[in-house]
Amino acid sequence: MSIVVDVNRVSDSIDQDEDTYEKLKKAAQDGDIERLYELIAGDPDILEQIDKLSFRETPLHVAAEKGQTHFAMEVMNLKPSLALKLNASGxxxxxxxxxxxxxxMVRGxxxxxxxxxxxxxxGRITPLHHVARIGDGELLSEFLLACPSSIQDLTIRCETAVHVAVKSRQFEAFKILLGWIERVKREEILNWKDEDGNTVFQIAASMNQTEVMKLLGKSVNVNAQSS
Structure with missing residues (x-):
């Protein structure tokens, strides 16, 4: 039994899918929700097909980059799994x-x-690491409340959000993180070491961040940290 493949038909199908994707991308850039549903009506599986691709820029990536909040939330409602996709830049x-x-949009x-x-x-950088680095205390508090386990996440350099805040000299962010760790009684996280073998206290000492060291002195064994 032989199977004959119509190469022209396959090529036309690929071109059509790519054309639909480009139209969907344009709709995301413009925040055009009506156009989104028109394209879905023409190809009900389009979001499902995009979801199957690895490291592809999705309409949700485009909307997120352009700040099209309503469009992004509409796509999230239709296909929540697209929020888990990484683009080619990671x-x-x-x-x-x-x-x-x-x-x-972030809050949405x-x-x-x-x-x-x-x-x-x-770099295994999470949104919590990001807000710790830029010192956004409001989002930092909201993120910790929404996802308490995120305090344990490590970058590829074995950095917690506390490491990141101190290395970035974000004192207010550090205080929020420290307060959270103390409230949930997870002080052992303060003793975790980055890839260079440094705890948060040791990093603060090397950067002469005396206020950080004073606050940490109440939660960690300073003598053990200095050894």
Whole structure:
């Protein structure tokens, strides 16, 4: 039994899918929800097909980068799993929304799926690491409440969000993280070491961050940290 493949038909199908994808991308850039549904009506499986591809920029990535909050939330409602996809640069829609300072969208994402606070992007950097690095205390507090386990997440350099805050000299962010760790009684996290074998206290000491060292002195064994 032989199977004959119509190469021209396959090629036309690929071209048609790519054309639909480009139209969907344009709709995401413009925040055109009506166009989104028109394209879905023409190809009901389009979002499912995109979801099957690895490291492809999805309409949700595009909307996140452009700050099209309503469009992004509409796509999240239709296909929540797209929020878990990384693009070719290693970023999720959540990462892109944070990079663009689209705070309303970020909060919308977390409201739909709080685990996105822990999604690992390039360098295993999570949204919690990101806000610790830039010192956004308000989002930092919201993220910790939404996803308490995110405090344990490590970058590829074995850094907790506390390491990141101290290395970035974000004192207010550090205080929020320290307060959270003390409230949930997870002080052992303060003793975790990064890839260079340094605890948060040792990093603070090397950077002469005396206020950080004073606060840490109440929660960690300073003598053990100095050895």
């Amino acid at each position: 970023y999720s829609p959540m990462h892109l929304a944070l990079q663009g300072n689209h705070v309303r 994402f977390v409201a739909v799926d709080s685990s996105l606070v822990s999604i690992k992007g390039r």
